[in-house]
Amino acid sequence: MERKKDGGIQMEGPIELSGRGKAFMQLELAIQGARVSGKRLLVALVDLDKFYRVNETRGTTFGNDVLTIIAARLEQTEAAYSEAAKPGVYKIDSNTFLVMMEVGKEAKQCWKAVDGIKHEVEKPVSDSGKELYMTCSIGASLFPQDGLTSERLLCRTESALYQAKEQGGNRTVFYNAEDTNRMNRRIAIEMGLRPALFLRQFHLSYQPIYRLSDGRLRGFEALIRWQHPELGLISPHEFIPIAEYNGLIIPIGEWVLREACKMLADMTKYGLSKLTMSVNISPVQLQDPSFVQTVWNVIQEFSLSRQSVELDITEHIMMHSSEQSIMAITQLRAGGIRIALDGFGAGFSSLHHLMELPVHSLKLDKSFIRRIDLQSAERHVVEAIIGLMRKLGLEVVAEGVEYKEQYELLKEWGCHYVQGYLLGMPMDPTVIDTSMLASFVDAAGPQKQKAASRI
Numbered sequence: 298m299e300r301k302k303d304g305g306i307q308m309e310g311p312i313e314l315s316g317r318g319k320a321f322m323q324l325e326l327a328i329q330g331a332r333v334s335g336k337r338l339l340v341a342l343v344d345l346d347k348f349y350r351v352n353e354t355r356g357t358t359f360g361n362d363v364l365t366i367i368a369a370r371l372e373q374t375e376a377a378y379s380e381a382a383k384p385g386v387y388k389i390d391s392n393t394f395l396v397m398m399e400v401g402k403e404a405k406q407c408w409k410a411v412d413g414i415k416h417e418v419e420k421p422v423s424d425s426g427k428e429l430y431m432t433c434s435i436g437a438s439l440f441p442q443d444g445l446t447s448e449r450l451l452c453r454t455e456s457a458l459y460q461a462k463e464q465g466g467n468r469t470v471f472y473n474a475e476d477t478n479r480m481n482r483r484i485a486i487e488m489g490l491r492p493a494l495f496l497r498q499f500h501l502s503y504q505p506i507y508r509l510s511d512g513r514l515r516g517f518e519a520l521i522r523w524q525h526p527e528l529g530l531i532s533p534h535e536f537i538p539i540a541e542y543n544g545l546i547i548p549i550g551e552w553v554l555r556e557a558c559k560m561l562a563d564m565t566k567y568g569l570s571k572l573t574m575s576v577n578i579s580p581v582q583l584q585d586p587s588f589v590q591t592v593w594n595v596i597q598e599f600s601l602s603r604q605s606v607e608l609d610i611t612e613h614i615m616m617h618s619s620e621q622s623i624m625a626i627t628q629l630r631a632g633g634i635r636i637a638l639d640g641f642g643a644g645f646s647s648l649h650h651l652m653e654l655p656v657h658s659l660k661l662d663k664s665f666i667r668r669i670d671l672q673s674a675e676r677h678v679v680e681a682i683i684g685l686m687r688k689l690g691l692e693v694v695a696e697g698v699e700y701k702e703q704y705e706l707l708k709e710w711g712c713h714y715v716q717g718y719l720l721g722m723p724m725d726p727t728v729i730d731t732s733m734l735a736s737f738v739d740a741a742g743p744q745k746q747k748a749a750s751r752i
Contacts, residue, residue, distance in 0.1 A: 334399065343435050501521055503518070519574060546581045607637050635657045
C-alpha cells in the first residue's frame with residue numbers, strides 16, 4: 298500500500314479480509330496453541346463506530362479501502378504484541394474485526410495490547426489531502442479464564458462488545474460475569490414485556506397525597522408494578538427504560554392511564570369528586586402524535602373532569618425534547634389537564650426548564666427531602682425552593698416524607714402537598730380503606746399512621 302502524490306490512497310494489492318468461517322476455525326487453532334504453550338489468549342472484537350457514515354459520504358469503494366488499511370494496521374499491532382508467530386486478524390462482519398493474540402499472564406500486558414489496537418485503528422486515514430478520524434469499540438475476553446472453547450470465548454467477547462456499544466461506544470470493555478448476567482436479565486425482561494400486558498401481569502398501586510394546609514386527602518399517584526412469573530417483582534426503574542427503548546411504553550402507558558382513570562371514576566361512588574389522580578408519563582409517549590387524543594378519549598370514557606387528572610413529566614423531556622412533545626404538553630395544559638414536573642432536584646434541574654414548561658406544580662424528589670430534618674444543605678435548599686415556587690404561583694409536592702419532623706417542617710415552610718411512607722404506602726386498590734378516603738387527616742396527621750421519628 299502506498300499513497301499518491303496528491304495524498305490519495307493507492308493500493309499495492311488487496312489484503313485478504315477473511316470470512317467468519319475461517320476466522321472461527323483459526324480461533325479454535327489459536328486456543329489449542331495457547332493450551333499447549335500455557336499462555337493466555339486475548340480475543341478481541343474491534344467494531345468501527347458508525348462506519349456507515351464513511352460509506353454514505355465517501356462511497357463504498359473508499360470505505361473498502363479504509364477497511365483494508367485498518368486490517369493492515371491490526372496485523373502490524375498483533376505481530377508487535379503477540380507471542381505467537383501465526384497471524385490472528387480476520388474480518389468477520391462489514392466493519393468488525395476479530396483479533397487474537399497470545400499474551401503473558403500479567404493483566405497490564407492485556408490492557409497494553411488492547412490499547413495498542415485502539416490507538417492504531419484511530420490513527421487518521423488520509424485521502425486527497427484530507428484526514429478521516431474514526432473511533433472504535435472493543436470487546437475482549439481471555440482464554441482460559443473466560444472460556445475454554447471458541448464458541449464460549451466468542452459469545453463472551455460479543456457480550457463485552459455489546460456492553461461497550463451500550464455505554465456509548467468508543468471504549469474498551471473486558472468480559473465479566475456481572476455484565477453477562479445483567480444482559481441476560483435485560484433480554485429476559487425484553488422478551489417478557491410484550492406478553493405481560495396481554496397476560497395481565499401489570500397492576501397499579503396508589504399512594505395517597507395529602508394537602509398540608511388542612512390535612513385533607515388531595516388524591517393519589519398511580520404507580521405501575523410488574524410481577525413476572527419467573528423473575529418476580531420487577532421495579533419500574535428497571536423495565537420502563539426497556540419499554541421506552543422498544544416502543545412498548547405506548548400501549549403500557551395507555552393501559553396505566555385507563556386503569557388510573559377507572560379507579561378515580563370508581564371513587565366518585567363515595568362522593569369524592571374533587572380528588573386528583575397523578576399518572577407518570579414517558580417522553581416517548583409525548584412524541585406519539587396520537588397521545589393527546591388518547592388522553593381526551595380516556596377522560597371522556599370515564600366521565601372525568603380534565604382538572605382531576607395530573608400528568609407527571611420529568612426534566613428529561615427538556616433534555617431530549619422535540620417539537621411534538623412540547624406541543625403535546627402545551628395542548629394538554631391548555632385543555633385543562635394538570636401538568637407536574639416530577640423528580641425536581643434528582644437530575645439536571647434547571648429554573649430555565651421550569652420557566653419553559655407549562656406546569657402547574659413541582660414535585661421535590663425524595664432525595665432532597667431525606668435530610669431536611671437534620672442540619673443539612675438540603676434543609677435550606679428545600680425551604681428556599683418552596684418559597685420561590687410560591688412566589689411563582691406554582692404548587693409544591695414533597696415526595697418521600699417518612700418522618701414526623703419532615704412533615705412539620707414542610708408545613709411550616711408552606712409546602713402545599715406531601716406523600717410518603719409516613720402518610721401512606723402505595724396500596725392495592727382492593728385494600729384502600731373507604732373510611733380513609735372520606736375522612737380528614739387532622740393537624741397531627743402523621744401520628745395517625747405508624748409514625749417514625751429520627752433519633
